Amino acid sequence: MPELAVDLDEDGGCLQAIIDKAAASGVVSFEELVKCLASRGVTDSDQVEDIAAMLNDMGFEISC
16 A cells, blocks of 8 residues: 555544544545545545545445
């Protein structure tokens, strides 16, 4: 997997909120993920797709 342009271990960040929400419900919207990543300066579509794939690999559904 390529190096990601965002720290997935950042405490209290929007990615942690996304992961927490996905853990509680099993699903997160792609739009929420894109907004979160954009707020962290990640707008490259390959990076967004890589992070979405990582969440999917963790067992979380990414809804449209």
